Amino acid sequence: MATQKGIMNTAMVQAIGVRKQFGSTEILKGIDLTVERGSVTCLIGPSGSGKTTFLRCINHLEKVSAGRLYVDQELVGYEERNGLLHEKKEKDTARARMSAGMVFQRFNLFPHMTVLENIIEAPTRVAGRPKRDVIPEAQKLLERVGLGDRGMAYPQELSGGQQQRIAIARALAMKPKLMLFDEPTSALDPELVGEVLEVMQALAETGMTMVVVTHELGFARQVGDHVVFMDAGVVVESGSPDDVFNSPQHARTQAFLSKVL
């Protein structure tokens, strides 16, 4: 259903001709993409195709160079006044960024804080919520990622898979409307990948909107509602996992899949 401005109000993310340049190099060359609320979209494609850059734009970490990108109906990087676009103020960008939780390839937990302190840091310091409310929520999140008994541990006492599950709990502690994952299992030993993917699958089953950049094509096939194949800064092909994996229409998609499957 379109609003008066033409933005889909069922969409959590809507990209319309999104371009991103670094210096004179154009990395995103006109991305059109819609992520419906409550869906899981997996971005796949060769290294350097712009997947991370696009994810960073969705998280307001990069400003788009041209086109429009709406997240939860809010324009990324700009605000519209009297029909003109103005650069968004940093404090408005910081506020808007809170609508998404991002999980990176490297978990980047604070090493000098316990697991519990890592999880409550943003809700207390950034959102200004009282510890007495946040701690029980953090404990529930720890249980949800299967680490209910590790709240007092320090990150370095945990495996990479456990640290990544804590990073997911930490992102969820800010009650995001969508979750962004940037190759969340690429830095893990193979035997730890499954435990992180299981937590992500359980999260998808709660109806969380998720955008996942991944090389785990089994996950994309099984959990994705929508698979987007990007190459050289464009969306080459997108559709259901069945469409993209079982009957890819484009030679570039076929060539990529034949290499990686």
Ligand SMILES: Nc1ncnc2c1ncn2[C@@H]1O[C@H](COP(=O)(O)OP(=O)(O)OP(=O)(O)O)[C@@H](O)[C@H]1O
């Ligand atoms: N801040 C930046 N300044 C200049 N170039 C950049 C910057 N960020 C990314 N790039 C370039 O943009 C291109 C796309 O990178 P990006 O990380 O988005 O690709 P990707 O598809 O996620 O790749 P990978 O799967 O390897 O992570 C790369 O050539 C990268 O060097």
